[in-house]
Amino acid sequence: MPIKFVTDDGLYCPRIYCDVCGLEIDDCQKGNVCHPGTDPVFVHKGDCDRSQPRDKQYPWVELRHFMVYLGNNVGFKGKVARQAWEDARDMAGL
Numbered sequence: 797m798p799i800k801f802v803t804d805d806g807l808y809c810p811r812i813y814c815d816v817c818g819l820e821i822d823d824c825q826k827g828n829v830c831h832p833g834t835d836p837v838f839v840h841k842g843d844c845d846r847s848q849p850r851d852k853q854y855p856w857v858e859l860r861h862f863m864v865y866l867g868n869n870v871g872f873k874g875k876v877a878r879q880a881w882e883d884a885r886d887m888a889g890l
């Protein structure tokens with residue numbers, strides 16, 4: 797499972813892990829999301845990404861764009877996003 801909660805200084809923090817190498821993807825600009833079917837496959841750009849097939853049956857998006865699309869599809873935008881960011885910042889000290 798590429799999305800996990802890990803504890804960091806007593807806080808539960810959601811993190812994304814590469815489905816190929818198993819290491820954390822900690823920069824949205826350094827990951828891609830492949831979707832051969834309905835389940836997303838998270839990979840680091842570079843060797844991990846190149847290990848995945850590339851054709852019309854195996855589309856992909858950059859992780860940073862995937863996050864925007866995901867947020868948009870659950871209504872995480874505009875005022876809701878700004879308020880959530882402020883709430884999370886206050887709770888977790890972001």
Ligand SMILES: [Zn+2]
Pocket residue numbers: 814815816817818819839840844
């Ligand atoms: Zn990787």
